[in-house]
Amino acid sequence: xxxxxxxxxxGGIAAYKALELIRLxxxxxxxxxxxxxxxxxxxxxxxxVQTLSGQExxxxxxxxxxxxxxxxxxxxxQADMVVIYPAxxxxxxxxxxxxADDLASALLLATPPSTPIFxxxxxxxxxxxxxxxxxxxxxxxxxxxxxxGPDQGDMACGEYGYGRLVAPETLLxxxxxxxxxxxxxxxxxxxxxxxxxxxxxxxxxxxxxxxxGRQGYAIAExxxxxxxxxxxxxxxxxxxxxxxxxxxxxxxxxEMLHAxxxxxxxxxxxxxxxxxxWRAKTVATKKIKKTGGAETPSFELTINPDILATISQxxxxxxxxxxxxxxxxxxxxxxxxSKRKRKNCDWIVMNDVSPATKIxxxxxxxxxxxxxxxxxxxxxxxxxxxxxxxxxEIIEFxxx
Numbered sequence: 001x002x003x004x005x006x007x008x009x010x011g012g013i014a015a016y017k018a019l020e021l022i023r024l025x026x027x028x029x030x031x032x033x034x035x036x037x038x039x040x041x042x043x044x045x046x047x048x049v050q051t052l053s054g055q056e057x058x059x060x061x062x063x064x065x066x067x068x069x070x071x072x073x074x075x076x077x078q079a080d081m082v083v084i085y086p087a088x089x090x091x092x093x094x095x096x097x098x099x100a101d102d103l104a105s106a107l108l109l110a111t112p113p114s115t116p117i118f119x120x121x122x123x124x125x126x127x128x129x130x131x132x133x134x135x136x137x138x139x140x141x142x143x144x145x146x147x148x149g150p151d152q153g154d155m156a157c158g159e160y161g162y163g164r165l166v167a168p169e170t171l172l173x174x175x176x177x178x179x180x181x182x183x184x185x186x187x188x189x190x191x192x193x194x195x196x197x198x199x200x201x202x203x204x205x206x207x208x209x210x211x212x213g214r215q216g217y218a219i220a221e222x223x224x225x226x227x228x229x230x231x232x233x234x235x236x237x238x239x240x241x242x243x244x245x246x247x248x249x250x251x252x253x254x255e256m257l258h259a260x261x262x263x264x265x266x267x268x269x270x271x272x273x274x275x276x277x278w279r280a281k282t283v284a285t286k287k288i289k290k291t292g293g294a295e296t297p298s299f300e301l302t303i304n305p306d307i308l309a310t311i312s313q314x315x316x317x318x319x320x321x322x323x324x325x326x327x328x329x330x331x332x333x334x335x336x337x338s339k340r341k342r343k344n345c346d347w348i349v350m351n352d353v354s355p356a357t358k359i360x361x362x363x364x365x366x367x368x369x370x371x372x373x374x375x376x377x378x379x380x381x382x383x384x385x386x387x388x389x390x391x392x393e394i395i396e397f398x399x400x
Contacts, residue, residue, distance in 0.1 A: 003030045003179060006079035008104045009049065010088040011039020013156045014122045014165035018085050019044060021168040022052040028176070033075060034058070037104050039088060061103040076111045081175065084108075086122035086165045089133050095145070096136040116178065118146045120171050125161030134240075141243030148174045177388055178225055184395045186227035189266040191319070192220040193273035193307070195235035197253045201299060202284035210361040211274035213237035215325075218387030219270050220245050226391050228268065233259045235273055253279065253304035260307060268394060269319040271308045271345075274327060274360075279304050312344040321397055322346050323390075327353040327360065336370055347371045349390065369393065 005025055009018045018040075025032045032053045036046055046057040058075065076082070084091065084104075091104060100106035111117060119140070127133060128150060141147065149166035194216020198206040213234060220232045221242045231246040233256055241247050248259045253275045260269075278301040288297050308324045324345040326336040329352070336350035348370045353360040366380035369390070378389050 003080045004078055005030050005032045005175075006035070006075055006082045006107070007032055007053075008035045008037070008082065008084045008087075008091075008107070009040040009044070010037045010084065010086060010091045010104065011042060012086045012088055012122045012165070013043060014086045015040050015043040017165055017168055019048055019052055021083075021085055021171065022049065024168050024172045026052070026054070028172070031055075033078070035075075035104050035107060037091070037102065039090070058103060061101075061106055073110055076107055076115065079111075079115055081178075082108070082111055082115060082117045083120075083171070083175070084118070085120045085168075085171060087119045089121075089123045089127045089130075089136075092119065092121065092133070092136050092140065096139050113144075116144075116146060118148060118171070118175060118178075120148050120166050121150050121163070122165035123150075123163050124155060124157055125159050125163045128161070128163040138241070141241070144244055146174075146178070146243070173385075173388075177222075184226045185223060185268075185391075185398070188228045188268060188398065190220075190223045190228040190230045190268040190270065191233065191260060191263045191266045191311075192216055192223065192230060192270045193233045193235075193256060193260065193275075194220065195237040196274050197235045197256055197276045197304075198251050199253065199276045199279035199304070200251075200283050201280050202286065202288045204287050207276055207279065208236075209274050209276065211235070211237075212361045213239055214363060215365055215383045215386065216270075216272035217242060218384040219272060219390055220387075221384070222387040222391040223268070223270070223394070226395060231263045231266070233263065233273070252276075253307065257305045257307045257310060260311060264311075264317045264319075266319050267398075268321050268323075269311050270323045270390075270394075271311065272325045272349075273307070275307055276304055278302065306343070308345060309343045314344070321394065323394075324348050326350045329354045333368070333370070333375075336368070340370055 009015055022032050033055050034049045034053050035058045036049055050057045094105040095108050098109055100109045148171050150162050151164040151166055152162045153164045154160055195213030196209045196211040198208045200206045217239050220230050224230045224245055233248045250256045250259050281300040281302040312322045322345040326339045326348050328335050336348045340348035349367050351367045359365055364380055365383045365386045368375050368377045
């Protein structure tokens with residue numbers, strides 16, 4: 001089935017990458033119609049866009065089509081998806097407040113709610129981190145707008161940080177994944193845990209770990225894209241809330257267990273959180289002070305509840321598929337398989353979190369899925385890609 005893509009190219013130095021995206025779309029037999037904003041035209045020419053797309057390039061809000069249809073209405077009705085690549089801070093601000101003073105913004109305002117919109121932002125790191133931009137993004141996410149990127153790296157202006165436009169191949173992968181799996185888990189409910197837990201010692205200190213939550217958040221987003229109704233129970237992380245996902249924020253292992261039990265029953269449970277094994281038996285009510293002597297404080301620890309084992313218990317509320325994670329530093333396969341059997345979960349996703357791998361807290365992962373039927377290895381990749389690969393395995397599980 002050929003898909004009709006409506007591509008909006010806004011202003012920015014990275015606009016030249018849109019030409020490669022057009023080529024990739026056409027290589028996948030997608031029809032591409034392009035809107036080139038006045039800002040975009042400062043970086044690439046209408047002739048280049050027209051040559052690669054094989055279609056007329058649209059620029060003027062008040063120009064009638066050959067059939068006398070109004071462009072910002074007719075173009076949206078023909079599209080299976082609207083893609084903005086790159087998306088400037090200005091265009092995203094217009095989207096949030098509903099301005100329609102040019103063809104691109106009017107078209108976005110006229111897009112039916114049933115048509116997905118994918119946005120790939122690109123801008124200077126300070127523009128990206130500005131509170132106004134972040135508020136605009138959170139509002140658009142709440143309206144079910146899909147965001148891909150930006151990446152972190154060197155900027156054309158010489159600065160470094162988030163704001164780099166994602167590669168055309170990355171965006172294409174997200175779009176293909178959306179079309180391929182958008183209905184596969186429709187009607188299924190999923191629970192995902194993510195991030196660390198913080199176990200307090202006193203009012204200002206805690207026991208914790210280096211988990212960033214990125215892998216759990218990526219899995220939650222991928223399950224959502226596959227049509228699942230996702231609840232994300234998250235420990236303390238510095239990640240934006242994914243759109244169309246129910247978030248429950250917790251601090252401790254006990255809070256996480258309580259939150260998970262409240263979510264049941266579900267069809268799928270993916271337990272990625274790095275839950276602290278122990279907590280302080282007694283939490284000081286005041287900050288523990290360092291005295292002038294050489295004495296160091298001592299703490300008595302007590303074991304935390306085993307969330308994975310609790311969710312995996314064989315009762316009427318057990319999910320059909322329970323997936324645990326095993327972050328190991330030695331005897332990887334042996335320890336992971338032992339954990340799968342001991343916790344009674346269906347799959348264990350094992351990864352090597354030795355310091356040299358830079359996986360714990362990093363942006364990449366390399367995992368092996370262990371089940372009663374064998375093992376499957378996924379080579380090192382971005383955690384979002386690992387999330388998509390795991391989601392495909394989950395879809396296969398429910399298709400059999």
